[in-house]
Every structure is written in C-alpha cells, then in structure tokens.
Amino acid sequence: MTTSIRDVARPFAGGALTALLSPATRLLGLGEPTHGVEAFLELRNELFRHLVEHEGYRSITIESDCLSALIADAYVTDGIGALDDAMSHGFSHGLGAAPANRELLRWMRAYNEPRPLYERLRFYGFDGPLKITGPASPRPALTAPYDYLVAHLDLPWSRETLDELLGPDERWTNPATLMDPTQSVGRTSEAKELRQIADDLRALLTSHSPHLTAATSPDDWWRADLHARTAAGLLRYHAGMADTTPARMGSLMCLRDTMMADNLDAIVRREARRGPTLAFAHNRHLQRDKSHMHFAGQPLQWWSAGAIIGTHLGDQYAFAATTFGTRGSDIPHPDTLEGLLSTLPHARAVVDPAHLAATLDRKLTPRVPADHTYFSLDPATIDQIDAIAFLTEI
Incomplete structure (x- = not known):
C-alpha cells in the first residue's frame, strides 16, 4: 500500500499541483481545513506566486469581506495608502493580523509597481460583510x-x-x-x-x-x-x-455561500480577459460535494460557493483541498485518509486524488479531529477533488 501511495504523490510545488488541473481552469479554489494556521497561508502565497509567474493568473480572492477588500486592492494595484492601513482596514475576521497575508499584499504591490495597469494583480474578498457577531x-x-x-x-x-x-x-x-x-x-x-x-x-x-x-x-x-x-x-x-424556525442556521449557511458564489461569478467575469483567479477559503466553502457541520448540536448541510460556481463553470472550476497529518498530540489514525497520507516521505506533498482512489484496497474512515475548528476530508468524496495538498505536520 505505501509504495502505491507514493506513486500518486509528489513534493509540493506549484507546477505539480497545476499539472492535475484542466487546462480550461479559470477559477482555482484552494481550500484550507482550518483557519489561523500560517502554514496554509504560506503555501497559498507560494502557489499564487507560481500561478502569476508561470500560469497567467492575475488575481486572488480570499474568504474576507468583499467591501473591505477594496482598500487592500487599492494598495496593491495603485499604491494608495500605507501597508499598515491596508492590513487594518482591508480584511475582515482578524485576517489582517496574519503575517502571511501581510506578505501577500507586500509581494503583490512590489510586483505591480513597474507594470502597466492592465498587467497588475488584483486582490478581492468574496465573503459578505458578515462579522463574527x-x-x-x-x-x-x-x-x-x-x-x-x-x-x-x-x-x-x-x-x-x-x-x-x-x-x-x-x-x-x-x-x-x-x-x-x-x-x-x-x-x-x-x-x-x-x-x-x-x-x-x-x-x-x-x-x-x-x-x-x-x-x-x-x-x-x-x-x-x-x-x-x-x-x-x-x-x-x-x-x-x-x-x-429550526431551519434558521442552515438557511444562513446557504445564504452566505450564495453571496460568496455571486461574488466569485462576478470576479471571474471581470477577470475573463486578463487571466484565471485563485480563490482561497475553507475547504467547506469551496468543495464540490455538499458541506456538513454541527452547530449548537444541530446538523447543518448546504451547497458551498465552490459547488454552486462549479455548476456554472464546469471544467473551468478546479478545487484543490488542503489537509494535514499531525498537530501536536492530534495524530491521525492509520485507517483515515490523513493517516494514510502521513506515510508519504514528503513534508509537503501534492496528491492526485483520482489515482489515489484507484490504489485503495480498503475503506478508509473519516478522521475525528481533536480540534472542533478542523474539518477532515471525507475519504468517500476524494473523487470530487482535483488535487490534495498535504502537510505532514503543522
């Protein structure tokens, strides 16, 4: 089993990931399994630089307030304001405090400075103005x-x-x-x-x-x-x-992802003549299969923004999920997808989900995380993922 698993994985690199995608891709969704982990943001930055320099991408959008993001975009596109102001006012949900987000804006601004307006990178948010409260x-x-x-x-x-x-x-x-x-x-x-x-x-x-x-x-x-x-x-x-009614929380999840999908659609249409777009958010907002979670003991399910936009774009939408193995004392069981991927020799790997599914000779069980903020990948739906970026440890 380990030998066959190694055959479907490569060390993480932007080119290794995009090699698994349709050449028609106009929107690439890169998901993260939990928020607040710099390693995932750093991986996103590395991938975005590759996409810009080698794949013709000219924009990125993240799970942040779409209106606040106009401030961050004005900084990276036109140099309006200071970086500190862009970080303080151009993000929602505390994302402006993340060092990797600061590095993203700094790099985008430096890339844009010597270039004409039509070649400059754009920064978007695709979430609504929905605060934690x-x-x-x-x-x-x-x-x-x-x-x-x-x-x-x-x-x-x-x-x-x-x-x-x-x-x-x-x-x-x-x-x-x-x-x-x-x-x-x-x-x-x-x-x-x-x-x-x-x-x-x-x-x-x-x-x-x-x-x-x-x-x-x-x-x-x-x-x-x-x-x-x-x-x-x-x-x-x-x-x-x-x-x-009892349907309230499930309806709110649907409404939020509908707003996200509307924003993604508008971004793709605006960027159509310039190049593809990278979208970065939680896996649950970008996956193709139905999203599930529990809130206050109530099971919720809804179609994600990725699932919705995917029905419009077809093979022009691609989804790359990110997940991890060990986090402190939280070590995945060998019979889970994350436990299996932990046998890979790479600290960071790109996995081909289609070939992975073909190699499996036993049924994997979903990981039950120790941290309620982390959502594991469902091994039964990996055929709906175009690429998996796996970090052995975070």
Missing part, C-alpha cells in the same frame, strides 16, 4: 450605488428616504440577534422596502450600464455593482437572521 449594517453597501446612480439618473427615492428606512446602524448590528431571531430587524416593513430598493438599484445599474460606464469608467461601474450586489445579499441575510 453577525451581519453588518446595509447602509454603506446600499448608499454607495445610490450615490453613484443619482449623479447620472433621476431616482424615485431621496437619500433622506434611505436614511429614514435604515435607521440607526445599531438596529442592524445588535449582537443579540445571533442567538435570538426575535431581536432582528431583518423582516420589518422598512427592511422589506429596502430589499426592493436594492433590487431596483441593481436593475438600474444593469439597464443603464452602457451610459454609466461611458460617463464614469468600467471600474467605477463594477464597484457600484459590487455594493448593490452586497446590499441585496446583506438584506437577504438579515431577513434570514429574523427566521424563528
């Missing part, structure tokens, strides 16, 4: 496309009307709504009217796009549409926060 107020996302449109079109609403419907931001960001849906304002009459306005704003952006892009720029229009898309997604999510 709950969703953000829809005010910034809603007022940005309004202000963009009102400069060029006659709109049926005033800014005062929007402010009145929105009310204080504290109504939307009340952390108590995370566990108590009755405190959410997501299904009030004002919220319902705001959802209609957000939908109308996006329709106006689309129907007047030839005039608007000529009067401003394609980039200005894209940012306005990003805000309008985010406003609609946020208001939909706030409505989900007000759901008092």
Whole structure:
C-alpha cells in the first residue's frame, strides 16, 4: 500500500499541483481545513506566486469581506495608502493580523509597481460583510450605488428616504440577534422596502450600464455593482437572521455561500480577459460535494460557493483541498485518509486524488479531529477533488 501511495504523490510545488488541473481552469479554489494556521497561508502565497509567474493568473480572492477588500486592492494595484492601513482596514475576521497575508499584499504591490495597469494583480474578498457577531449594517453597501446612480439618473427615492428606512446602524448590528431571531430587524416593513430598493438599484445599474460606464469608467461601474450586489445579499441575510424556525442556521449557511458564489461569478467575469483567479477559503466553502457541520448540536448541510460556481463553470472550476497529518498530540489514525497520507516521505506533498482512489484496497474512515475548528476530508468524496495538498505536520 505505501509504495502505491507514493506513486500518486509528489513534493509540493506549484507546477505539480497545476499539472492535475484542466487546462480550461479559470477559477482555482484552494481550500484550507482550518483557519489561523500560517502554514496554509504560506503555501497559498507560494502557489499564487507560481500561478502569476508561470500560469497567467492575475488575481486572488480570499474568504474576507468583499467591501473591505477594496482598500487592500487599492494598495496593491495603485499604491494608495500605507501597508499598515491596508492590513487594518482591508480584511475582515482578524485576517489582517496574519503575517502571511501581510506578505501577500507586500509581494503583490512590489510586483505591480513597474507594470502597466492592465498587467497588475488584483486582490478581492468574496465573503459578505458578515462579522463574527453577525451581519453588518446595509447602509454603506446600499448608499454607495445610490450615490453613484443619482449623479447620472433621476431616482424615485431621496437619500433622506434611505436614511429614514435604515435607521440607526445599531438596529442592524445588535449582537443579540445571533442567538435570538426575535431581536432582528431583518423582516420589518422598512427592511422589506429596502430589499426592493436594492433590487431596483441593481436593475438600474444593469439597464443603464452602457451610459454609466461611458460617463464614469468600467471600474467605477463594477464597484457600484459590487455594493448593490452586497446590499441585496446583506438584506437577504438579515431577513434570514429574523427566521424563528429550526431551519434558521442552515438557511444562513446557504445564504452566505450564495453571496460568496455571486461574488466569485462576478470576479471571474471581470477577470475573463486578463487571466484565471485563485480563490482561497475553507475547504467547506469551496468543495464540490455538499458541506456538513454541527452547530449548537444541530446538523447543518448546504451547497458551498465552490459547488454552486462549479455548476456554472464546469471544467473551468478546479478545487484543490488542503489537509494535514499531525498537530501536536492530534495524530491521525492509520485507517483515515490523513493517516494514510502521513506515510508519504514528503513534508509537503501534492496528491492526485483520482489515482489515489484507484490504489485503495480498503475503506478508509473519516478522521475525528481533536480540534472542533478542523474539518477532515471525507475519504468517500476524494473523487470530487482535483488535487490534495498535504502537510505532514503543522
């Protein structure tokens, strides 16, 4: 068994991983099995540098607030602001504190400096403005496309009307709504009217796009549409926060990944003429098979952003999962996928999942991790993964 396993693995290198992908790939999802581990971010940076220098990639998007990421992108693309500011305000969920994320922005800025604008790398976030304590107020996302449109079109609403419907931001960001849906304002009459306005704003952006892009720029229009898309997604999510049925948490997971998939779709379309995009997030947000987890003792399942975008892109979407063997005292059992891969002689390896599945002569059991923040790979679904990056120890 060990000999055959070694035949389907190579030492980790960008070229070894991309050799397993379809040449048609436009979006490569690189997943991580848990957050907060620098080794996975460092591996991502190494892969992205290879993709840029040898495979024609010109953008990266990560599991971070799509609106905050505009600040980080302005730094790497145009040198606007300082690196410290980009790290403080260009990321969500505390990701700006990660040294590897800082190195990513620094390297992208250095790469871009001598190059013309059309060759420069872009940085995106593809998560919604969803804080750990709950969703953000829809005010910034809603007022940005309004202000963009009102400069060029006659709109049926005033800014005062929007402010009145929105009310204080504290109504939307009340952390108590995370566990108590009755405190959410997501299904009030004002919220319902705001959802209609957000939908109308996006329709106006689309129907007047030839005039608007000529009067401003394609980039200005894209940012306005990003805000309008985010406003609609946020208001939909706030409505989900007000759901008092047992299906609430599962619905919120679906809504979040739907927002992610919408953002990935928009990024791929924007980058279509420039090159492919690398997307980095948790495996659960990028995998093709149905995602599962337990929250407060309740089993949840949903289709990930990767599964959704994969149905649109076909073989233009590829998924590379990352996992690991030992973490301190957490050592995988030999009968698990991670235990089997731990027999490889490489500290970091690229594994061909299709060939791996063909070599297996026994059924592997899913790993039960010691750390609840880590999600192991399901050995029954490795045929839906294009490549596995395995770290023996973290």
